[in-house]
Amino acid sequence: MNVKIDLGKCDGYANCVIEADRVFDIDDGTGQAVLLTPVIGPELADEVRRAQARCPVQAIRLED
Numbered sequence: 001m002n003v004k005i006d007l008g009k010c011d012g013y014a015n016c017v018i019e020a021d022r023v024f025d026i027d028d029g030t031g032q033a034v035l036l037t038p039v040i041g042p043e044l045a046d047e048v049r050r051a052q053a054r055c056p057v058q059a060i061r062l063e064d
């Protein structure tokens with residue numbers, strides 16, 4: 001699965017990092033999320049779905 005972040009929406013709340021710190025981090029320069037692992041296997045899918053659900057601005061997309 002591919003993970004995408006819409007940087008036009010991301011406001012750096014970091015909920016995604018709390019839920020999935022192997023996939024997301026916050027860039028100190030921009031204050032926005034960055035992907036550590038843009039292509040994930042099934043073992044990370046649950047935590048990325050939790051991150052997606054907790055993103056207050058719906059900036060995270062998962063694509064098969």
Ligand code: SF4
Pocket residue numbers: 005009010011012013014015016017024032033054055056057058059060
């Ligand atoms: S939770 Fe959403 S708004 Fe917050 S840093 Fe992650 S992607 Fe950006």
